[in-house]
Amino acid sequence: MIKNYIFKIFFLSVIFSNSVFAETKYLTEEHIEDVWIVDVLVIDNKPEGVIASVNGKITHGDKLRIKVPIDNRKYCDYGNIFTSFYTTINNPSINELKGKLIPATVKDEKVNLKTEKVNFKVIATLKVMMGDLVFIDMGWNDIESIKRYFENREQVTIELQNGADIKASDYFDIPKNTFVLSGLNSALDRAKEECLKIVEDNEKMKSGLTKIKNEN
16 A cells, blocks of 8 residues: 555656656756756655656657666666656556556667567556546666667657557557657766766665664
């Protein structure tokens, strides 16, 4: 129950980003259409991660996001790629998708029209407005590998597909979205830099508290 609550708070925070990416001591970049920006996710006045993101070109609010964890310095070299799909089909079984793999394609729209078949894991579903928001985990990798994976691509389209066990058309009225990739590398560099700053600040704070405790 507690774990589900934490998941819900995290994903609601990601959705309503303007209200939680707003501490002046942390990086928060102004939204610009089709431009990758970087913000620190803050929950209960504490940083929870650094997120590089860009809006969707089909469903604007369903962003492509890469979360850099702030647990320690070495984690600043890694990113978790995820996105969301908003649907108004209102399938009563949509919550049963959580934890399951759903087939999808990742297509390069501009350069070589390469299409990659993949399976993505559904990590959360939330009731939002008149429909449901489904979060899709696209995997973890080191930042340099993420850059190489998307290099030489201007934009990418992610489309959920019908499979033997799960039919995307049963759950999603808009099963695809397209994202601009120009500026991704720079955003990942800024996200890593901000992550290292937060880790350094946290280490200084812990060191100071330890010193005070020892003096007492």
